Amino acid sequence: MTMATLKTDPARLERFLTEIAAFGATKNGGVTRLALSDEDRDARNQLKAWFEAAGCETRIDRMGNMFFVRPGKNRALPPVMTGSHCDSQPQGGRFDGILGIIGGLEAVCALNDAGVTLERDLIVVDWTNEEGSRFTPGTTGSGVFAGKLDREAMYALTDREGLTFGGELERIGYKGMEDFDPRPLHANFEYHIEQGPVLERQGKTIGVPKGIVCLRWYDVEITGVPNHAGPTPMNERKDAVYAFARMASDIFEIGLASDNVVATVGEVHPSPNSRNVIAGNLHFTIDVRGWDEGETDRVCADIEKAVRTHAEVTGTTVDIRRTWEVERAPFHPQLVSMIRETAGELGLPALDMVSGASHDTVYINQFAPSAMIFVPSIGGRSHAEVEETSWADCAAGADVLLNCIIKTCNDPEGVEYA
């Protein structure tokens, strides 16, 4: 079935994206808009103003998740949801997350321009604290919505200054009095930048992920013997930095040798971290991701073994703990196909892929048919101020989103993604 397609307004989309990027703008062209900060609050106020001007109702739940509802003809039918998050990493980019909300806003505006009322309600959502930079873990808003995280536990999270999530949510005025539960959802789309280099390298405009990779997090603590850097002979040292160096080198190379699994050592905290003292202690983290759970666990086993071996060889002891684990999230096949086909209808080159990054949709996917739409990240850069996506690609992704919204919102009663 080929359908006539509706288009978004690229100029308006660019204007929305440019204006929202002012909230927390950094001097190098990125944004620092940490969850529940003043900048987050100001961006939320702006989103609310725009959505309400476009005829949407605003609902805010007890986690501060914002739901902008465009009423359909038959409000009793399960609605379609789209959206993402407006918080950012510290010195992060101006597309990560916010593009998905602005894409939804632009879809609403394009539907308004075309005078289209859809069968079902459309809900555009801003999930609270996706990044987890200020309050860890991330994806807390969607996690609580999905019933997978405990609201009170999330309220009790503290940032580095000791401020609580609950207190800050209240302070910025976004702690709703009651929950909003539009379930069951008919379908859920999240529109996002790729955050990797694959689309650009392959010259494709639309990425069609079949799902999100599985994730394993480790915290590793090496214990050696701190000592003066001068008088301690090399062969009597139990140097935690040396032990770490051997481990981290192997971890990267184990990832490199694997087909589709990636392994990252992101945090390194030696102690005392002093120029003339042999480190007696070092804490580091490992992040392992892959589409294939079996291959990912094999890589993890190799990493654990390498870590233990290097501890032994360097005379140190090691405590390696898996602190977080997320199964892979395969998206709904019919919605994935719909995104691929819609790109085709719009003449946009598309690529089947997986998402290496986690998203709020990991949680929503657990109870609602879900899929994601990716557009290219220039140079594959993300979580950095230089993060960039061309305006044309932003509009292309919004067009795919708009037309997938139209299709699913117009699914008649009784049609379900089984």
Added chain:
Amino acid sequence: MTMATLKTDPARLERFLTEIAAFGATKNGGVTRLALSDEDRDARNQLKAWFEAAGCETRIDRMGNMFFVRPGKNRALPPVMTGSHCDSQPQGGRFDGILGIIGGLEAVCALNDAGVTLERDLIVVDWTNEEGSRFTPGTTGSGVFAGKLDREAMYALTDREGLTFGGELERIGYKGMEDFDPRPLHANFEYHIEQGPVLERQGKTIGVPKGIVCLRWYDVEITGVPNHAGPTPMNERKDAVYAFARMASDIFEIGLASDNVVATVGEVHPSPNSRNVIAGNLHFTIDVRGWDEGETDRVCADIEKAVRTHAEVTGTTVDIRRTWEVERAPFHPQLVSMIRETAGELGLPALDMVSGASHDTVYINQFAPSAMIFVPSIGGRSHAEVEETSWADCAAGADVLLNCIIKTCNDPEGVEYA
């Protein structure tokens, strides 16, 4: 020539050491007595009280160096100096530095007990800010005294809170109004713990270093590309942590393969140091020391080459800079022999060695005949709260110091260490 030897009082020495360790005592048995802190001030007040009770004159110069002078018969003769420092590393040990001052104090008391007046003045010194933990660089008091560091530049040093050296020196009441210059010095002895495991391992009580090793410091900055840990394929990464791991592993092994040179990576600062971000940047330090300047420079050249090679292989760029360099300090051969012989006279097993750690004597050695006396560090541990030396060994070193003081202070006019 064999001489009758005088002995110190082990019980009094232990009491002095125990009482002074209360200033900045940590709950794990160490001390945190950072330069120009309240704890440093309180320890200085105690030292002043003890030395004055023992009949010494106190002189304090513009750097806060404290000189406790025990007058000799002929005050016009060049005096003998001994001493060390009473500041400590954060969570450091209770022997490092302070043992050399207390050893001098106990020598004064033992001389008093024996009713001995020596020919020459004896000066026991407390050098300001040897450790350099709070205000970097260290050995600032002795460096300015030696004319090798600029007093005003040292006054301008700031700690992490932005407080200045000059301001803090004034605040604790130890900024003298004028300098004290007892030069020329007839001889200088520094009594110190070994801070390494060699004496204990070899079962010796007195270490007789022929000098202090040379030192090279590097600051290295790796630049990769920061990116999201999920969607970036391993073979497209420019991961600064991976580059570092390869470098640090090699640096240790280059040191290990060398005969007498040691190499330490003590500080590691990746950026952004975030669990799910590939580090785009990493700063680390290298400390290289050895007795043989040529071998040390060969090791440095190998390290520099390895660092550049690993940067190339990992697709990163690197800036490696030698930021500090100290030539080795060979002590005065006659004074070194005197220490060895004095140990023999006292029946103490002695070991010829080198000092891997730097000391204030590096500066004093540049203009005055100098040597050091070492006693064992249990387990070779130093710059840590577990730092330990037996009371018997503390007394043994003080006995050697006392008798070397007697010998040199009684050198008649005209006798010089050429």
